[in-house]
Amino acid sequence: MLLIYTIDVMRRLxxxxxxxxxxxxxxxxxxxxxxxxxxxxxxxxHPAPNQSVDISVQSYSFDIQTAFISxxxxxxxxxxxxxxxxxxxxxxxxxEKTSVDVTITPVGYIPIVKSFTISPISVDMLWEATDSTVPxxxxxxxxxxxxxxVKVVAIPQVxxxxxxxxxxxxxxxxxxxxxxxxxxxxxxxxxxxxxxxYLNPTKNIGVSIxxxxxxxxxxxxxxxxxxxxxLVIYPSSPLLGTLLDQxxxxxxxxxxxxxxxxxxxxxxSPGNPISPILQYSWQVNGNAITPATPNLLFLSRDTSQKGNxxxxxxxxNLSKLFQxxxxxxxxxxx
Numbered sequence: 001m002l003l004i005y006t007i008d009v010m011r012r013l014x015x016x017x018x019x020x021x022x023x024x025x026x027x028x029x030x031x032x033x034x035x036x037x038x039x040x041x042x043x044x045x046h047p048a049p050n051q052s053v054d055i056s057v058q059s060y061s062f063d064i065q066t067a068f069i070s071x072x073x074x075x076x077x078x079x080x081x082x083x084x085x086x087x088x089x090x091x092x093x094x095x096e097k098t099s100v101d102v103t104i105t106p107v108g109y110i111p112i113v114k115s116f117t118i119s120p121i122s123v124d125m126l127w128e129a130t131d132s133t134v135p136x137x138x139x140x141x142x143x144x145x146x147x148x149x150v151k152v153v154a155i156p157q158v159x160x161x162x163x164x165x166x167x168x169x170x171x172x173x174x175x176x177x178x179x180x181x182x183x184x185x186x187x188x189x190x191x192x193x194x195x196x197x198y199l200n201p202t203k204n205i206g207v208s209i210x211x212x213x214x215x216x217x218x219x220x221x222x223x224x225x226x227x228x229x230x231l232v233i234y235p236s237s238p239l240l241g242t243l244l245d246q247x248x249x250x251x252x253x254x255x256x257x258x259x260x261x262x263x264x265x266x267x268x269s270p271g272n273p274i275s276p277i278l279q280y281s282w283q284v285n286g287n288a289i290t291p292a293t294p295n296l297l298f299l300s301r302d303t304s305q306k307g308n309x310x311x312x313x314x315x316x317n318l319s320k321l322f323q324x325x326x327x328x329x330x331x332x333x334x
Contacts (some may be wrong), residue, residue: 121218
């Protein structure tokens with residue numbers, strides 16, 4: 001009888017211990033899940049210098065509106081309260097760090113601390129059409145046209161210990177139309193090259209930049225658009241050469257016996273205006289003529305003849321689609 005009683009007591013003790021173990025295990029798991037299910041949303045994720053940053057707290061395991069939340073910036077408490085689940089701050093200058101600590105204390109649970117650092121990078125993005133044609137001394141930018149080669153350069157600006165860090169000290173992740181190009185990305189790769197699409201006249205080039213230790217990051221992008229090539233005709237003088245400050249418009253008065261004009265093809269892909277891949281088609285009063293130099297036309301006339309002469313020209317790139325332009329000029333013979 002005593003043996004049976006002892007066995008029964010032992011069974012009860014084992015059962016009680018088992019229940020306590022389950023309760024302890026569930027309590028531990030609940031706390032672990034609470035810590036793992038707290039998230040901070042930072043918008044923008046990689047802010048620029050002096051940019052406004054919105055931070056919010058989310059949780060899927062408890063009601064965040066009932067939790068006591070404290071916000072600390074660079075070690076100083078700046079805001080606290082029940083349900084204070086968002087805060088907005090302003091990022092510092094290039095390379096200057098801002099430490100953010102958020103302490104969340106749910107009802108009945110231990111405090112949870114989430115920390116991160118904001119260290120913005122100022123990024124300038126410049127681009128050029130590397131094979132676009134422009135005349136000498138042209139003050140404007142050589143624009144990109146269909147299938148032009150374009151080079152985009154990222155210039156990060158971060159000051160460390162009073163010295164501007166060189167662009168070779170950063171890692172670059174390049175994106176074209178929001179797709180990462182791993183081949184063009186990597187440490188020190190501060191430029192990206194691409195060709196404009198003849199089917200799509202616009203293109204977005206983006207880059208994510210970070211320091212070697214990953215403490216400073218930044219995103220930037222630039223939109224590129226294709227332009228149309230164009231032709232501009234200038235008078236030419238035997239003594240002064242091409243008069244690039246006297247572009248010929250839709251009409252031109254011819255007073256002498258001879259006329260010499262030069263056409264400058266703007267924004268065609270070959271850098272050389274007399275490249276063999278550029279096809280020039282001249283016409284005078286509807287009759288095709290072929291000058292010795294494709295972009296230079298020499299005309300001679302009888303000064304007793306008056307009236308108008310129609311001069312037309314079209315230029316096309318034989319190796320590129322949709323790189324073509326044309327112009328028409330009325331020559332007034334005086």
